[in-house]
Amino acid sequence: MAKVILGASMSLDGYVSGPEESGFDKLFQWYENGDVTIETRHPTLTFKLTETSAAHFRSMLDNTGALLVGRRLFDITDGWGGEHPLGVRTVVLTHKVPDGWEQDGEHFVFVTEGIEAAVAKAREIAGEKLVGVSAGITGGQALDAGLVDEVWIDLVPVVLGAGVPFFASLAGAPVSLEGPISTEQGNAVTHLKYRVVR
Amino acid sequence: MAKVILGASMSLDGYVSGPEESGFDKLFQWYENGDVTIETRHPTLTFKLTETSAAHFRSMLDNTGALLVGRRLFDITDGWGGEHPLGVRTVVLTHKVPDGWEQDGEHFVFVTEGIEAAVAKAREIAGEKLVGVSAGITGGQALDAGLVDEVWIDLVPVVLGAGVPFFASLAGAPVSLEGPISTEQGNAVTHLKYRVVR
Numbered sequence: 187m188a189k190v191i192l193g194a195s196m197s198l199d200g201y202v203s204g205p206e207e208s209g210f211d212k213l214f215q216w217y218e219n220g221d222v223t224i225e226t227r228h229p230t231l232t233f234k235l236t237e238t239s240a241a242h243f244r245s246m247l248d249n250t251g252a253l254l255v256g257r258r259l260f261d262i263t264d265g266w267g268g269e270h271p272l273g274v275r276t277v278v279l280t281h282k283v284p285d286g287w288e289q290d291g292e293h294f295v296f297v298t299e300g301i302e303a304a305v306a307k308a309r310e311i312a313g314e315k316l317v318g319v320s321a322g323i324t325g326g327q328a329l330d331a332g333l334v335d336e337v338w339i340d341l342v343p344v345v346l347g348a349g350v351p352f353f354a355s356l357a358g359a360p361v362s363l364e365g366p367i368s369t370e371q372g373n374a375v376t377h378l379k380y381r382v383v384r
Numbered sequence: 385m386a387k388v389i390l391g392a393s394m395s396l397d398g399y400v401s402g403p404e405e406s407g408f409d410k411l412f413q414w415y416e417n418g419d420v421t422i423e424t425r426h427p428t429l430t431f432k433l434t435e436t437s438a439a440h441f442r443s444m445l446d447n448t449g450a451l452l453v454g455r456r457l458f459d460i461t462d463g464w465g466g467e468h469p470l471g472v473r474t475v476v477l478t479h480k481v482p483d484g485w486e487q488d489g490e491h492f493v494f495v496t497e498g499i500e501a502a503v504a505k506a507r508e509i510a511g512e513k514l515v516g517v518s519a520g521i522t523g524g525q526a527l528d529a530g531l532v533d534e535v536w537i538d539l540v541p542v543v544l545g546a547g548v549p550f551f552a553s554l555a556g557a558p559v560s561l562e563g564p565i566s567t568e569q570g571n572a573v574t575h576l577k578y579r580v581v582r
Binding site: 197198199200204208209212337339341343344345346347348351352353356359360361362363364365366369371374376378380 | 395396397398402406407410535537539541542543544545546549550551554557558559560561562563564567569572574576578
């Protein structure tokens with residue numbers, strides 16, 4: 187069955203977004219501080235990664251069969267203009283299907299029955315591949331529900347002071363993880379992978 | 385002049401202590417998950433580190449000439465029974481010298497004139513060696529005041545959910561750091577060093 191990965195770029199103080207959606211220039215700096223070009227589905231969005239980060243990124247991309255995000259991220263990005271930039275079919279956990287969108291579309295699937303149903307749908311789409319869950323409230327819910335297998339953190343050397351925590355709304359803290367099972371040092375980013383203890 | 389290092393063991397969500405002084409069993413697990421024995425000044429406190437963590441720890445210890453901690457940590461540990469376990473002279477930032485303690489003692493020096501005076505005193509004691517400032521409120525004050533040269537994080541795979549942040553009471557966020565300038569993977573701990581951008 188598809189492994190479920192909780193992942194994101196994270197500040198040293200544990201945030202995936204600063205106050206009022208700030209900090210992305212810092213958090214995503216490693217997407218543009220190298221020499222290896224990686225195209226996305228969006229013509230205006232091209233990454234320039236170091237060799238190390240590019241290998242990490244490509245391996246993630248090649249192995250990911252579905253994404254799961256919260257409605258907030260979908261709204262902030264305005265549905266990424268119609269398709270997630272990674273070109274991976276994306277489940278959106280929401281209370282209500284947004285106006286103008288098909289519930290079970292080619293690029294987005296909207297699930298309204300809670301985190302367990304959303305993860306189940308994403309697993310079904312992913313098949314044998316990975317499910318990537320975005321950190322924050324949706325990720326915290328998935329971790330709390332025991333639905334996450336691994337946590338992948340791209341640790342970035344900035345202190346944001348406040349914002350949306352990577353591990354948001356976690357009822358079950360403290361949570362111990364195993365590892366890191368992998369540590370890769372890029373340029374101004376440390377790629378860390380942990381296994382969730384069950 | 386002595387370099388000032390802000391350092392501590394930190395959870396993945398950025399805490400150096402869980403709620404109500406909890407979480408130390410997790411945060412300090414790497415002090416006892418290896419084969420290399422390191423004695424401290426306290427007969428009952430002996431570390432068992434991995435080779436990697438022992439090298440990191442010894443290098444830190446050999447190069448540290450003074451420590452700077454807040455009054456809270458001094459009180460929680462009850463003055464470590466009279467001497468810091470690392471055997472390094474320790475400056476305590478406080479509003480008032482605690483009863484029964486000499487202001488300028490052999491093992492502890494109490495500074496009541498604020499963070500700049502406390503760092504200056506620690507630098508004077510350290511000479512050419514490093515000053516180690518404990519993370520939390522004191523460390524946040526030092527960072528805010530532009531007095532920190534490097535940030536050393538021992539990143540531990542636990543999510544504490546709440547508690548005392550490594551970067552506490554930081555008025556000047558966001559703060560960007562350079563690096564990591566060093567990444568060493570131990571057993572259930574990642575030793576990361578960053579340079580503060582001025």
